[in-house]
Amino acid sequence: MLPKILVVDDDRYTRTLIEQLMRKSAEVHLAESGELARELFAAIDFNLVLMDQRLPQVKGLDLLREFRLQRPKLVAILITGHADVRDAVAAVREGLFDYLTKPFEDLEALEAVIGKALELDRAYREIDSLRTRLAVESGAPDIIGQSPPMERLLGQVREVAALDTTVLLEGESGTGKDVIAKLIHAWSLRSSKPYLEVNCGGLPESLLESLLFGYEKGAFTGAAQANPGYFEKAHGGNLFLDEIADMSPKLQSSLLRVLQDRSFCRIGSTNPRKTDFRLICATNRPLAGEVKAGRFREDLYYRINVVALNLPPLRERGDDIVRLAVHFLDRYNTKFGKDCGPFTPAAVRALEACRWPGNVRELQHCIERVVALQPGGVIDASHLSPTCDFLPELDPQDKTTALPTLAYQEARTEFERDYMRRLLEAAGGNMSEAARCSGIPRQNLYVRMKRWGFVID
Numbered sequence: 001m002l003p004k005i006l007v008v009d010d011d012r013y014t015r016t017l018i019e020q021l022m023r024k025s026a027e028v029h030l031a032e033s034g035e036l037a038r039e040l041f042a043a044i045d046f047n048l049v050l051m052d053q054r055l056p057q058v059k060g061l062d063l064l065r066e067f068r069l070q071r072p073k074l075v076a077i078l079i080t081g082h083a084d085v086r087d088a089v090a091a092v093r094e095g096l097f098d099y100l101t102k103p104f105e106d107l108e109a110l111e112a113v114i115g116k117a118l119e120l121d122r123a124y125r126e127i128d129s130l131r132t133r134l135a136v137e138s139g140a141p142d143i144i145g146q147s148p149p150m151e152r153l154l155g156q157v158r159e160v161a162a163l164d165t166t167v168l169l170e171g172e173s174g175t176g177k178d179v180i181a182k183l184i185h186a187w188s189l190r191s192s193k194p195y196l197e198v199n200c201g202g203l204p205e206s207l208l209e210s211l212l213f214g215y216e217k218g219a220f221t222g223a224a225q226a227n228p229g230y231f232e233k234a235h236g237g238n239l240f241l242d243e244i245a246d247m248s249p250k251l252q253s254s255l256l257r258v259l260q261d262r263s264f265c266r267i268g269s270t271n272p273r274k275t276d277f278r279l280i281c282a283t284n285r286p287l288a289g290e291v292k293a294g295r296f297r298e299d300l301y302y303r304i305n306v307v308a309l310n311l312p313p314l315r316e317r318g319d320d321i322v323r324l325a326v327h328f329l330d331r332y333n334t335k336f337g338k339d340c341g342p343f344t345p346a347a348v349r350a351l352e353a354c355r356w357p358g359n360v361r362e363l364q365h366c367i368e369r370v371v372a373l374q375p376g377g378v379i380d381a382s383h384l385s386p387t388c389d390f391l392p393e394l395d396p397q398d399k400t401t402a403l404p405t406l407a408y409q410e411a412r413t414e415f416e417r418d419y420m421r422r423l424l425e426a427a428g429g430n431m432s433e434a435a436r437c438s439g440i441p442r443q444n445l446y447v448r449m450k451r452w453g454f455v456i457d
């Protein structure tokens with residue numbers, strides 16, 4: 001279904017221009033007055049409102065405030081003349097997505113801003129529908145993942161969750177292996193039974209051994225009473241062994257025996273006990289490589305590697321980055337009792353341009369820090385940069401490999417961001433100088449610099 005856009009402008013030329021620009025990718029509705037805009041807004045659930053500031057009877061900004069009272073998460077763009085830039089800047093501070101100055105000189109840039117605004121609206125809606133779904137599917141963790149690689153992964157998870165096979169989750173640190181393991185449990189036929197997890201890399205060998213196998217009274221100094229281990233407690237349910245590559249060679253061979261016999265002995269006992277758990281393992285170091293290097297038993301690897309699922313790194317998840325950012329923004333606003341956001345277009349671009357080497361965990365921490373430090377209001381690229389020092393630069397190596405595969409529009413966007421940054425640097429931060437060097441009118445330049453988050457008002 002095409003997104004719905006409302007264009008409110010008394011100038012026929014602007015209305016027609018936007019309609020022609022967007023009519024293939026959106027359902028565009030036009031209003032030449034505030035009154036008609038109110039009627040349309042009451043009848044249709046718009047994904048985006050483009051509002052002129054100077055309307056005959058009402059100020060566009062006031063009308064948008066009215067609309068936002070009815071729909072707080074409305075994504076809107078204010079259209080202003082150069083003279084009204086101050087109003088527009090104030091509007092963005094209030095949480096409007098962006099403003100555009102008339103006359104529009106660069107239609108591709110206009111289309112790109114509208115595209116980003118629609119992306120943010122999509123993110124809001126998807127998060128809301130996810131919440132509703134999760135409320136129904138209680139027990140499942142909050143998982144954001146509508147990008148094609150995540151859709152594929154979640155499809156595979158659905159397939160294997162109900163089967164009783166051992167699952168190996170592979171992926172870089174912070175990609176969500178832990179949450180996927182919980183999801184497998186929630187979707188499995190064992191969901192009403194125990195779910196136990198242990199980080200094999202976080203415990204000394206002897207402690208991990210007693211945690212997994214349990215022990216009898218007096219088995220070792222300090223074993224004042226018998227204690228069942230996870231192999232026993234997980235009976236009927238799912239056992240998640242995280243960082244399996246870190247397991248010591250001794251425990252690797254003990255685990256292999258348990259998996260072969262489906263039985264084990266508590267420490268200090270020779271009495272074998274039967275157990276029935278489904279095993280889920282995770283690693284952020286590919287296990288095949290660990291086997292090759294002689295650090296992981298090959299026979300255990302084949303036992304574990306029955307169904308291997310690969311978690312894609314965040315940088316390959318496209319729109320999920322914005323969805324996750326919105327999700328974490330909501331979460332930390334609630335947690336800290338704040339009202340930060342929304343993200344400006346420059347912030348959205350910066351989030352998407354980042355390589356996120358620490359994946360979802362790093363993005364989560366980045367948003368948490370921003371919300372913790374900001375008193376409230378919109379989040380711009382400049383708010384993200386000090387907390388994420390790798391922003392907004394792309395890895396130079398990546399640039400050479402990524403550029404040829406970018407769509408023309410994205411490559412152009414990349415170029416403009418880079419150009420504006422260098423220009424501002426060369427002009428020593430002086431806008432008049434930057435305007436003179438580039439030949440771009442000062443006001444126009446200011447708007448572009450602001451869009452990239454290189455100037456803050």
Ligand SMILES: Nc1ncnc2c1ncn2[C@@H]1O[C@H](COP(=O)(O)OP(=O)(O)OP(=O)(O)O)[C@@H](O)[C@H]1O
Binds near residue numbers: 143324
């Ligand atoms: N798809 C997702 N949707 C929402 N939150 C996510 C998602 N993926 C990961 N997270 C969150 O990101 C954080 C890191 O995820 P998780 O611990 O599952 O990663 P991991 O791959 O197990 O990392 P490690 O290898 O370091 O153990 C967690 O707080 C988790 O809730």
